[in-house]
Amino acid sequence: MTILLACLGVFAAYLPVVGVSVALPVIQRALDASTVELQWVTDAFILPTAALLLTCGVLGERYGRKKVYTAGLTLFCLGSLVCLLAPNVALVCVGQALTGVGAAALLPATLALINHVCPDHGRRARAIALWTASLGLGLTLGPVINGVIVEHLSWRWIFLPALVIGAVVAVVGIFLLEETGASRTRHLDVPGQLLAVVAITGLVYGVIEGGSAGWTTPKALVAFVVAAAGFLAFVLVELRSPAPMLDMRLFASRGFSGAAFIMAATLFAQVGLVFAVSEYFGLVHHASTLDIGLRLLALNGITVLVGPFVGRLMNRTSPGLVLITGLVVGGVGALGVCLFHASTDTTTAALLIAVLGTGIALAIAPITTIAMNSVPRELAGTAGAANSALRQIGSALGPAVFGAVLTDRTLAALPGHLAASGLNPAAQGKVEGLVSHVGIQAGAFLRLDTPAATGQAMSAYGASFTDALHVCALISGFGLLVAAGVGLVLIGVRRQAPQQVAAASVPAQAAVPVAVADES
Template structure:
């Protein structure tokens, strides 16, 4: 397979577009990614309310969160190819339509199954929106400096969706049913689709692209089997036949996918992308970072809801800094990348984020607002510094004609990490809480009957049931909830350790594969 052409040596004709078209494309691309990310954390922080309303188990809650991300991760590359073949504008509008339909299904859901189906449809829409918005943006922003700043705005819009989702959901849940949390996406998605139909100009790939059905099928099998095995492992045990089979199928499908893509004349994922060390580094860093970020959002949402008994709006306020700094610092991060190097900003962000994640291990059942806000603020600053450079490095590390493919691959890896986050952290929360609960119960003042009742309820109904324990007397109930809180925070500490080490490991990987020094490539990006 021929080596990939370096960005410095690739010369492509500069496309020019009217200022109005540039502005409209940029705004609509940012609005599209905002719509696609509104449900991500918004639904996660609403899970305690959904659990009560639908009497859902921990495993069902994990699937509610995961079934949005799973099709996004599995189909991003395919929708990227479809956009290259049939037009990015068409895929963009189709993605908005799928998001609207999926949210309408969730809006009318009366059970876990329908809610999961709606989440999956919304995930299909997000799979179409992520590559099409980035491809539309990079098609009209050909100058490296402008592209870097535009990607920073695109990333800030992603962060805005993650920030506004919980706030909007919290306000809705304070006044009406949980189902209405899906209405904003329906309204905004429909309005953006109408505007896009009139204002966007379509674009396609500069080179011939073809669908890669074998590659797509193997990608779906790999990702679905892996996530299923992780989630099911926490339910039936890691040695159960179905979990082992799941991991074996995922490994076999991944190997077959790589071989298929290497041999295919028109691969869905061009393996030449990984001949760029910078791109390979960002791929691994992206997975680890999003794994830690989304997993910690899931964990902290459960902690504030189940241990502190906060409302959804209060949870959103507590977590606002986690993604809010991505919005506030977006323009500054764009300028920092131009003036220094994207690699330096990325490594700094991952170190700060890793320290913030590790500090979550200081939380207990009585941690105050000031302490939690400070720690989450540190974590949020780290995420803000790391998010934009990852995408920028991936796109700018390859020739211009491969930028849309690189963006789609980068987004796919983002979603794989996002899918594994709640799956793995949910398993850690459940297993660690259940393993430490008997010891905390034994050290409490509860009687044998009450200890058995608490352990039985949490084991049988899921760890969420611990937040709503009621025993025969008020003091016994208070003691039981305190014991549950201590066990849950033990689990939170384990998740914080995993998330923090993951982000620091991603920082070390970025330092080795990408580097922080200004090179000819970095100079070109900043010129």
């Protein structure tokens, strides 16, 4: 039952991640939101999730994972309710922020609960594979469910499924979950928590601001300086703290260090490219919200189908081998997006992104398993929080960076394609001005004086956007292949007999991690 509730918790947490994103055009029309306001609808969820994950992991160890789990679901439901009733964009962002805080509590708590009830490495690998499949199911069903809702009802009702699921799971958890953690010897390390929040918030905000307003704007530069100073201060404080929230000695394990880098890189590449492909379907193919959700089934749905088998595969071979295979397959799949053109049919597009989905499905569960197996059970909450924090940081950086690349490269390629389209200079200038002023979203409503001119403009825009998509595919593909190289060096592919971490006699705050998954 604990594993089931952990899977339901992470399913609820990820249900709105892509689901809300694909409904943004409808929200924009309903609330007359600006592009910046619309960006903050999704970023308001990502920012507190990334910033508070480490803190929530420590709170789970200090006060009990069940308490943090149920508190997370409560905040998640409250945020969904605020979004459901919000009369304007500002309150939608407030609701999304509350939902993000709830997700920050859920992610480390669910992993720590699995680690507690699965001391055996084989069983834990299978449970984490189910956890990963549940995460993928949330990413998969969110766009489809919300697509059906916005086709027939008001945009507000897209927040109802998460509210209902979260409320039901919270009630069941209150009665059926057993408390774990609640170690009064686990200190809160307030300075470390505050510095972590400052550093992560600065980084994510800097990327958000840089992606929308420019990387050299004062706000972006100040945010990056704050992030760098915060990270440096965090490391220094944690090294000297008698009870650090993130024991720096965790990174002495090559397995944990490799998994940490690969987690951030993989989510950056995956979520960033999914964002770019979603924009491609919406702006070049003019697909509806439901159509985009259905097309993304070829990517996210693979995780659900393959996920349950990954645990068995890891037990029969090794987590490292499955991980590196998945990263290579995912890298090849991402590079396959370079074959897209403006008129690529849905079947071809689905087959190409399904390769990426297969690779990601093979990679995600081993990353988490390696990270969790590399630390003592007493530090499972902290390791789970660090793992989830890196997941969210990568997820936050991906859309911001890839969005900036899409805008920059589309604008750079547009003049050449417009010149080749046969449009007169005045029409070319009009299209360039509109896209420069409004952004790449202008592709959704390009209209010129005649249908023929509009068709020429749309063809030039589609070709320019596809050129930009190819750059995103190269970044994603080579990023995954570099992550595979890092995994080969730091983790390896050899199978290693499971070891039991002898941490019972070592205080949690001073425990030296055993590199169970360090297979090089």
